[in-house]
Amino acid sequence: MSKILFICGPTASGKSDLAVQLALKYNGEIINADAMQCLKGLSIITNKISADEMKNVPHHMFNEIAWNSEFNVKIYTDRVVSIIQGILGQNKLPIVVGGTNYYIQSLLFDNYTADNETNESFNFECDNDDLYEMLKNKCPEEADRYHPNDERKIKSALKRLSKKKNSKDETIIRYPNAMVVIIKRDLEILDLKIDKRAVFMIQNGAVEEVERFLDSNKIDKNDIDFTDSIFQSIGFREIVSYLNKIYNLEELIQKIQVNTKRYARKQQSWFRNKLIPDCQDKDILVDEFSLDDPSRLYESVETWFNGGVPTLQMQKILKTEVKRYLCPKCPEKIIIGLSEWNAHIKSSYHRKRKHDPNKSV
Secondary structure, three states: OOOOEEEEOOOOOOHHHHHHHHHHHHOEEEEEOOHHHHEOOOOOOOOOOOHHHHOOOOEEOOOOEOOOOOOOHHHHHHHHHHHHHHHHHOOOEEEEEEOOHHHHHHHHEOOOOOOOOOOOOOOOOOOHHHHHHHHHHHOHHHHOOOOOOOHHHHHHHHHHHHHOOOOHHHOOEOOOOOEEEEEEOOHHHHHHHHHHHHHHHHHOOHHHHHHHHHHHOOOOOOOOOOOOHHHHOOOHHHHHHHHOOOOOHHHHHHHHHHHHHHHHHHHHHHHHHHHHHHHHHOOOEEEEEEOOOOHHHHHHHHHHHOOOOOOOOOOOOOOOOOOEEEOOOOOOOEEEOHHHHHHHHHOHHHHHHHHOOOOOO
């Protein structure tokens, strides 16, 4: 049976280097599952792997899609499924690496899709409150995962639910012999790596990269939808604010660091509360591994690759309800999930409001 290896983990956890090491050992090819790294341009702020770092291992879906072209989960999935078949046809190991949850879900489960087509007509011109109520009526658990003002994600969830072909119990496993590796890093180590990465980005020309991108594409930096396409990349909005004199250089670096840490915690929460339980429910081989001591990871992959069943240390995880928090000092803020809440109460935004709750920041 065809084997496929998935390497998932939060940003800055070391996924790319690990994937290259395993590809060299097991004659593999690497497929990107990071939404921003699929798009052309902005290699510094999207942290694309360099040619030297690839070490002659074939990489797919990196820097391939024009940032302003139509691209969604369905297009991604169709292309990657074809790529995987081609790799398997050469008797090589496909290694999917990334942290974009809906890309990973769409590859593991054949009936998972979040494309822009829909079998049900939604009036997306209506008020966002109505859209959120519609989502709550369709799936309260899904609605609890999003901020009521997050229009893009609410629309995406409505479309995804309308396209779901099978019930949860009828989920189709696309690759039954897959192994899913979840990289887990100590938070202090991960935060340190994120801090260093932000400094490295700025020192190596991230600001100039964004300036060139804006100029070459004739984009007005005062008229950007930061929820669309490559503009969602962490660092883009922050650098544009710096160019607009809203932040100084030190504040710019701090903003990138804080927002990247927040995103990394959201990724870890999704792995723990969604991906791992989904894989366990469908008997897909999944486990968490630390790169601080990777010996167990290498032993497990070796056993799996040679047809054995590695010993898993992870106990079955029960899906937990996602808690919503309303900050008494920042009443306009609705925080989704414990990790997001912890990040919020440590943020400079919250600390400033704590001293003067009536002050707009």
